[in-house]
Each structure stands twice: as C-alpha cells, then as structure tokens.
Amino acid sequence: MALVLRLALWFLHFFYSVFLALSSIRSRYFRTAPRLLTATRSKIPSHLALILASQESDLRTSQAQEALLRCTEKAIACCRAVGIRCLSVYDRQGILLEAFDANRERLERCLPTTHDQLSPEAVFPLTPPMSDDSDVSDGCHYKGKTYIKTICTGDAAEKRKKWSRNRSGIQRHRTHGSSNSENFTLHLVSRDTGKPTIAAVTDSLLRNVAHGLSGDVVPADGDAEGFSVSISDLQAILEGDRGYGPPDLMIVHNVTVPRRQSPPLELYSFPPWQARLTEIYYNGFTGFYDRWLRAKIFGRARTWMLLSELDICRALDEYSGAEFRLGK
C-alpha cells in the first residue's frame, strides 16, 4: 500500500511540474502587458526594496557582484524615472555592502546630480562606542552598529547630515554645497541589518541599564529590572535616522536560476521589523531560455537573471491596486 501511495505521489508531482511549466509559459508569453514604467498610477511607493535572492549558498564571486551591481543600477534608473525617492537593495550575504567601497563611484554615477548640487554623501555606520552624545534618539539610547550603507542626495542628504554632524569618525564625501537637487536615498542592506541588529540593540540597551546610563528609562529608585522598552522606543532606534525605515513595496527577484521551477516566495532573512506592512511582489517563474539553455550551458549558479523593467512595472501595477486597511 505504501508503494502504491508513493507511486501515486510521484504521478501527482509529475502532473504538478507540467502544470508549473505551462503556467511559466503563460506567465511569460500570454500575460497582459503591464503599464509603462512612467505611466500614471494611483499610488507609487516612496520606498522600494529590492531583494536580490539566490538559493546558492555562496555568491562571493566577481560575476555575482557584477550581476548584483547591474541589478542595482537598473533599479536606481527605474526608481528615478518613476519618482521613487528611496531604494533599498538587499542581498542576504552582504555582497553589495562588501563591494561598496570599491564601487561607490559607480553607484554615485547612477544617482541624481545637477550642476550645482551636493554630490552624493556616503554615510557610514558608527562602530561602538563612539562618544557620550545623547542626541541619537529620544527614547532608549543606542550607539552601536546598524549594518547599513546609505547614499543620499538632495534634501535627504541634508537630513542625514544633521544627525551625523556631532559624531566623530564619520566619513563624508562632498564636493560643493547647494540645495534644489533631486532627493534620492540608496540603502544597501544585508541580513545583518535585521535580526543581528535587533540583538545588538538589545545588548546595547542591556549594557545601558546595567551601567545605569539610560537616564529616564531606569526608574528613579534604581531598580533596573523595572526597565521597559516600548514599540516606539525600538522603532525610533531601528527605523530612525541612524536606522532603516520600512519599505512600502518589496520586489523579490531571483538573480540565479532556482533549483526547481517556480519556487514559492521566501524572504531570505530580510529585516523582519521593517517588513510589517510591506507589499510584496514576487514572480518565481523562470523562462525556458534561462532554465533549459543558459543554465544547462553555464551552470545554474552562474546563470544570472538580471532585473528587468517589466518586473518593476508589474510590481508597481500591483502596488497601485493594493488596499491598506491597517486592521480596520
């Protein structure tokens, strides 16, 4: 009987694979075309996140880095064309973060510049502990790493500069000052921006309490166990000026050919705190050309699927049709 059931299951999976293959063809060739990138939509996200996903365990190769950079460049260009002011690019292993120094100028070339505009200001995270400045946040004090690299232009750069003005150890890169530039913020994010950052914040809060440094937060009678932290406290730290704000829309894009056709959506350790209300777009189908030709010739792990304008258009179309009820 067990053998019969296993055989039946094998057939079920066979028919399911055929169904997925047909769905992939339908998705690629027979789906209604999305609206143009610059078409008018009822709403566009102010912050778009792009997850560059891969099922391969190690992408630390120059080809991988190049593929991720090209996806980033494409995403920046599309965001600027649509009017999206903030873009996060996430890769689980932090390849873009590691490559940031060597490729900063390449990324800066994609960002808005005008004749008399602030050149992009790269702001690097602090390493703990830096100073006794207490103007980081209004609630619990956090002085540690936030594992994020950010480039801002225009007014976004001015805002970012404000919190960094009093800090030591910040590297700033600017040519000459002016305003009236196109606002744009690029975040490079990795797994460390999520759960490890929450752990680091918790550790920092613990040490503050243990050393009685948290001021108002520790009750007057000195009972450290009376310490409490609220959602708004954590929000101020994790999403504040030093942190990483929640994206409105997230596109999950496979940069390598998945092991099987149309794997379901996964979040690849994207920062959980920030994903609370993020609209998620995912198209797991891999085209025949990529899966059966390029992957067979070059190998699955070396077949790069670059982000296309089509994917971004579909994501924006879905986002503009989404309804947010916020519990009501």
Place this chain on the structure above:
Amino acid sequence: MPLLRSALWLRDKAIDRTRRAFLAVLRAGPIPQHVAFVMDGNRRYARIKGMKVLQGHVDGFVALRRVLEICSTLDIKYVSVYAFAIDNFKRPKEEVDGLMRLAEKALLELCTHGGVLAEHGVRLNTVGKITLFPPEVQVALAKATELTKDNHRAVLNLCMPYSSRDEMTTAVEETIHDALLRGKNEPITEQDIEDHLLTAKVNSPPLDILIRTSGVNRLSDFLLWQCAENTQVHFIDTFWPDIGLLDLLPIILDYQRKIWSY
C-alpha cells in the same frame, strides 16, 4: 426526489473519498511541521455574497474547522492562526463586540466533546496579549486551554490579540530582564531573543509555511521574526471562508519539492 437525494449522497461520498485519497497520497511524502494561516477575507467574502459582516466571520470559523481537519489528517503537528490582531480593536465597536461573542462561543465548540480539537487530539495555546480581551473571553480562553491540555497529537496556536512587533518588543524586554537576573556578561544573540518569543514559549518549531488568503500580499505584523528565514510564504486569492483542500494541495506539493531538492 429520492433519486436526487441518492445522487447527492453519492456525489458527497465520492468527494469525501477523493479528498481522503489525496490526503493519503500527500502523507506519503514530507509533511511540514508548522503551518501558519492569516485568516483574511471574511468581511469581503460577506460583502460579495450580500451577507452581514458577522456572518462572514461565522463562515470563517467553519473554514477554520475544515482547515484544522485537513491539517490533522495530513499530520501537521503545529498550526498557528492569526485570529485577531491588536490593530483589529480599531474596527467598529459593533463588529468587535460581535467577534468577542463569536470567539467565546467558538472556543467552547472547538474544545468540548465532539469538537474538532477534541476529535483530533489538538492542544490549544493562546498566543498574544490576552489581557486586552474582555474578561468573558479571557475566561473562555483559559477554559479552552484547560480542556485541551492533555491532547498530544497536534497543537493549535491561536494568535489573539497578536502583533509581531509587540511580540518582538516584549522578547527584547524579557531578554534584558533575564540577562540582568542571571548576571549574564556575554553579548545578547539572536537566539536569546528567539527564545523569548511567544511561539518559543509554547514550544513551536520553526515555521515551514505561512499562508495568507484573500489576495493580500503583505505579512501585516504576523510572525515577522519567525517567517524571515526558511519559510515558504504563499499569498492565495481565495477568501478565508472559501479555503479548502484544493488551495492547500499545491502548497504542500511545493513544500515537498523543496525538501526533495536539498
């Protein structure tokens, strides 16, 4: 008329047999340990069918029973459902009061003799800030938990009223308190925080699958920490009261494909 009744009886029998056959076939492969559901779409379902909103929630409860039976037959050990969000208290008072009355009634129905939890040996855990509920609902929850505490075949985590950010914040706070009590000097790790999450306190394993119904493509503050890694997330168009085996079939098949591809 007897002929029609016989035909309908045969049709229902055939459907039931087919459903059991599919479930038996699926059980021949890997089955997820922990599946979570965001039970979304009761109100839109009711509006489309021209019903009152509360009737949509009643049909949603029937769907919950149906899904629990399917999960139990498949031998899925842990099921978590997003029954009520902390933000849902913002809904109109009439709807919230109706939901509280429904919750009281539904809990007892699930757990007493003949109810689906009793029938399938499912233990009930309540995951959330229960103190926000009216006293009657808190009593019903406590009673339901007590009635099922000796059930060992499976576990149902009823997340109500729940918010993932609230859960993470409480976990951070409790991690700090714990470290202070123990005089811990080592740096706090992700695992320390994970051990203080509400799902860890009820010994739930890592989340394998998260399913949200009604076509909404968001997590909406549900199990954010738990589904960030190695969890397959499915957004399906079906409204929650309409969910059935045909919706879950491709999801289970996808899970099996993932396990076999390792």
